[in-house]
Amino acid sequence: MKQGKLIVFSAPSGSGKTTIVRHLLSKEELNLEFSISCTSRAPRGEEVNGKDYYFLSLHDFKQHIKDGDFLEWEEVYRDNFYGTLKAEVERIWALGKHVIFDIDVAGGLRIKKKFPEQTLAVFVKPPSIDELKIRLKQRKTESEDKINMRIAKASVELATAPQFDTIIKNYELEVALKEAEELVTNFINS
Ligand code: 5GP
Numbered sequence: 001m002k003q004g005k006l007i008v009f010s011a012p013s014g015s016g017k018t019t020i021v022r023h024l025l026s027k028e029e030l031n032l033e034f035s036i037s038c039t040s041r042a043p044r045g046e047e048v049n050g051k052d053y054y055f056l057s058l059h060d061f062k063q064h065i066k067d068g069d070f071l072e073w074e075e076v077y078r079d080n081f082y083g084t085l086k087a088e089v090e091r092i093w094a095l096g097k098h099v100i101f102d103i104d105v106a107g108g109l110r111i112k113k114k115f116p117e118q119t120l121a122v123f124v125k126p127p128s129i130d131e132l133k134i135r136l137k138q139r140k141t142e143s144e145d146k147i148n149m150r151i152a153k154a155s156v157e158l159a160t161a162p163q164f165d166t167i168i169k170n171y172e173l174e175v176a177l178k179e180a181e182e183l184v185t186n187f188i189n190s
Pocket of ligand 1: 012013037038072073074076082083084102104105106107108
């Protein structure tokens with residue numbers, strides 16, 4: 001099977017990486033397909049099973065871990081597991097497309113380690129922790145507790161930024177989108 005490239009976007013929750021990934025997916029010429037992750041958390045807002053995530057019970061998620069089905073997985077927050085199935089990447093490669101991931105920093109670095117040449121690992125940096133808090137509150141999808149949990153994790157995640165191939169500062173969305181597009185275009189054509 002012909003293997004495409006792997007484009008990883010990682011960042012603390014609320015940094016805007018999902019917006020950047022969606023923008024890139026809208027550019028047909030990039031030939032990207034979104035890697036749908038599995039998660040044990042409940043759907044949020046308008047999320048759809050099989051489009052945003054494969055929503056699994058904790059039991060089923062743990063069974064996939066036991067069976068060795070994941071390329072990478074993480075307990076990103078307590079009892080909230082997230083992971084990429086090997087079969088998901090194979091599905092996308094079989095379509096002749098490149099894979100784009102929206103995953104946490106540990107998962108992103110793991111993929112980079114497994115496929116060093118094929119992977120572009122991008123870290124999206126928010127302006128500040130305070131700004132992250134504001135963005136998460138505006139999103140209105142998480143409780144105060146969950147927001148605090150995500151903020152607590154953000155500082156640890158920010159420290160991993162230098163391990164990525166490149167850092168995009170998401171201080172102004174339009175600038176970040178343009179930078180991301182250029183980066184990915186160059187990597188795919190390299
Ligand atoms: P959320 O609950 O906001 O959708 O995602 C929480 C965090 O888990 C985000 O940083 C998201 O990128 C990350 N995540 C989503 N899918 C995966 C995955 O397959 N593996 C890993 N390691 N993290 C993921």
